[in-house]
Amino acid sequence: MIQLKYILTPPVNCFVVYILKNCGSLILKFPWRLGGTPCFLQQRAVKSSPLRTTPLRFAASRKYGSFSPGLCGFGLYGQPCGIQWTSAIMPQPRMMLVVTGDDFGYCPRRNQGIVESFQAGGISNVSLLVNASAAKEAADLAKRHNIPMGLHANLSEGVPVCPSLQQASTLVNQQGFFHGKMGFRQALERGQLSMKQVELELRAQVRLFRELTGHLPHHMDGHQHVHVLPEVREVFAQVLSDLKIPYTRVPVEPGLHSCPAMPEHLHAFYTEVEKDALDSIPVFTRYGIRWPDVYLGLTTMGQNMSVPNLQRALSHALAAGPSSGTTCSSASGSHPPVVTAELMVHPGYPSHPQEGGCGEGPDDFSQSADRQHELSVLRDPSLLALYSQERVQLCAFKDI
Numbered sequence: 001m002i003q004l005k006y007i008l009t010p011p012v013n014c015f016v017v018y019i020l021k022n023c024g025s026l027i028l029k030f031p032w033r034l035g036g037t038p039c040f041l042q043q044r045a046v047k048s049s050p051l052r053t054t055p056l057r058f059a060a061s062r063k064y065g066s067f068s069p070g071l072c073g074f075g076l077y078g079q080p081c082g083i084q085w086t087s088a089i090m091p092q093p094r095m096m097l098v099v100t101g102d103d104f105g106y107c108p109r110r111n112q113g114i115v116e117s118f119q120a121g122g123i124s125n126v127s128l129l130v131n132a133s134a135a136k137e138a139a140d141l142a143k144r145h146n147i148p149m150g151l152h153a154n155l156s157e158g159v160p161v162c163p164s165l166q167q168a169s170t171l172v173n174q175q176g177f178f179h180g181k182m183g184f185r186q187a188l189e190r191g192q193l194s195m196k197q198v199e200l201e202l203r204a205q206v207r208l209f210r211e212l213t214g215h216l217p218h219h220m221d222g223h224q225h226v227h228v229l230p231e232v233r234e235v236f237a238q239v240l241s242d243l244k245i246p247y248t249r250v251p252v253e254p255g256l257h258s259c260p261a262m263p264e265h266l267h268a269f270y271t272e273v274e275k276d277a278l279d280s281i282p283v284f285t286r287y288g289i290r291w292p293d294v295y296l297g298l299t300t301m302g303q304n305m306s307v308p309n310l311q312r313a314l315s316h317a318l319a320a321g322p323s324s325g326t327t328c329s330s331a332s333g334s335h336p337p338v339v340t341a342e343l344m345v346h347p348g349y350p351s352h353p354q355e356g357g358c359g360e361g362p363d364d365f366s367q368s369a370d371r372q373h374e375l376s377v378l379r380d381p382s383l384l385a386l387y388s389q390e391r392v393q394l395c396a397f398k399d400i
Contacts (some may be wrong), residue, residue: 002021005082014050017157019065027041029037029281032196032392034336038093039182044109045391047069050240053142053376055089056396057269061085062092069157073347087360090320091221091275091336091391092211092391093338093391093392093393094259094318094338094339094390094391094392094400095314095317095318095338095339095341095390095391095392095393096338096339096340096341096342096393096395097340097341097343097387097392097394097395097399098125098340098341098343098396098397098400099122099123099124099125099151099285099342099343099345099378099394099397100123100124100125100126100127100221100249100342100343100344100345100393101114101117101118101125101126101128101345101346101347102125102126102127102152102223102345102346103127103132103152103346103348103366104126104127104128104129104133104138104142104149104152104346105128105129105130105132105133105134105136105137105138105139106132106133106134106290106348106351106356106357106358106366107133107134107348107351107352107355107356107357107366108134108261108347108355108356108361109348109350109351109352109355109356110134110348110349110351110356110371111137111141111348112348112349112365113135113258113347113371113372113375114126114138114348114350114377115141115145115147115227116347116349116375116379117345117375117378117379118145120378120379121343121384121394122345122347122375122378122379122383122384123347123394124148124394124395124396125147125148125149125150125219125385125396125397126138126142126147126148126149126150127149127150127151127152127219127221128142128149128150128151128152128209128213128217129152129154129358130151130154130161130205130209130210130212130262131154131158131159131160131161131205131207131208131225131358131359132154132158132242132356132357133184133356133357133358134356135208135212135357136176136212137367139212139213140167140271141257142213142216143213145317148218148396148397148398149213149217149218149222150217150218150219150220150221150223150247150397151205151206151209151217151219151245152207152222152223153202153205153220153221153223153227153236154178154222154223154226154358155171155178155181155198155201155221155223155232156178156179156180156181156184156223156224156226157177157178157180157181157223157224157357157358157360157363158177158178158205158358158359159172159176159177159178159203159358159359160172160201161204161208162200162203162204165197165200165204169192169194169197170187170192170193170194170197171194171197171198171201177359177360178358181224184226184229188230188231188232195231195232195234195235198229198231199235199238199239202235202239203239203243204235206239206243207246207381213236216243216244216245216323217245217278218245218246218250218396218397218398219246219397220239220240220247221247221248222236222243222249224382225251225273226298227248227249227276227279227280228250228251228273228276228277228279229276229334230276230279232266233276233279233280233283233370235284236248237280237283237284237286237287237289238287239288240289241287241288242309246288246289246290246397247289247290247291247397248284248290248291249295249342249344250277250280250281251273251274251277251282251295251297251298251344252274252277252290252295252297253270253294253295253296253297253298253299253313253316253398254294254310254316254320255299255313255316255318256270256271256298256299256315257271259298259299259304261304262299268383270298273298273385277295279382291342292340292341292342292400293317293320293321293322293323293339293340293341294316294317294339294340294341294342295318295341295342295344296313296314296316296317296341296342296343296389297342297343297344298315298344298359299312299313300343300345301344301345301346301370301374302346302368302370303370305345305373305374305377305378307377307380307382307383307386308378310377310383310386311386311390313343314386314390314392318339318357318390319337320337320339321337321339322337322338323338340400345374346365346370346371346374347371347372347374347375347378348366348369348371348372348374348375349372349375350366350367350368350369350371350372351366352367353367364370
């Protein structure tokens with residue numbers, strides 16, 4: 001008989017147990033899902049005999065505060081083996097954290113890294129670029145792995161989705177491509193962009209998202225933060241309100257201005273993003289759009305991502321606390337309100353040259369080794385241990 005204790009996190013419907021050989025011990029790994037979000041727990045039970053990797057299935061009843069497996073035996077080399085279960089209640093989470101893998105669909109290697117990160121419990125949500133070269137593959141992967149997914153609305157890179165805007169529109173240059181991250185902003189400042197065309201493109205991207213996935217996005221944000229720019233934010237909020245897409249992203253990060261390892265040009269750009277985001281809050285509020293209490297990810301991008309830096313970011317988020325207004329922080333009984341937060345990440349394997357992108361090929365950001373560095377950090381067991389230590393529960397937008 002193997003004596004096993006486990007800690008209950010979210011209520012679940014079913015999960016799969018895998019037996020792995022590790023230094024003469026039996027490792028039981030439990031991946032389960034809250035609203036499609038993977039949560040992972042490993043428990044060790046002493047077992048001296050060598051074991052093959054064996055998949056097992058347990059049926060679980062959904063019951064708040066407890067967990068009841070429906071099967072208590074399995075075979076090892078054909079031999080039955082019983083498990084005695086002892087349940088425990090996880091302390092009230094201090095934070096519900098949506099970890100969003102951006103740029104899903106950019107290329108097959110980004111898709112691969114994002115899926116691996118999801119399977120390892122490093123991310124809990126993705127944001128899809130529908131005009132990217134591997135968007136169809138990404139949507140299929142999300143269906144296969146039950147990955148919660150929103151729309152990464154793109155007005156700055158590649159080719160528009162709306163056919164009427166692909167030639168002779170204010171949104172594209174002479175080559176038929178969007179103006180780029182800075183080019184879009186410059187054209188907006190000069191008054192050269194048609195907000196009617198912005199609306200047409202946003203609605204076309206939502207339609208394509210629905211065609212690819214079979215459902216509306218659970219949330220919608222902007223590639224390179226274009227959704228919080230002046231004028232654009234009003235159109236963006238109107239589209240979300242009309243289509244009943246409840247959540248967006250407001251990129252205002254606590255601790256941004258005290259981050260010690262940020263190049264000056266990035267700090268200047270992020271400061272502008274923050275200003276635009278703050279100006280977007282009354283617009284999003286007026287349209288009934290919601291967002292998490294805290295946004296993270298600018299100070300932990302690329303080589304700046306590390307477990308200590310993520311711990312620092314989480315500390316800033318917890319210190320900021322829940323906000324009043326349009327987000328979903330809640331308290332129950334004597335428990336303090338739970339902080340809701342989103343962490344933006346960009347895991348993956350570096351894109352191969354000429355493979356991927358949104359019509360122009362992959363950019364330097366996607367080909368950088370930073371993508372794989374983020375993937376490595378997000379899969380680091382010490383990060384998952386940090387979440388447990390800080391009582392941070394990963395989830396999707398639809399769970400907050």
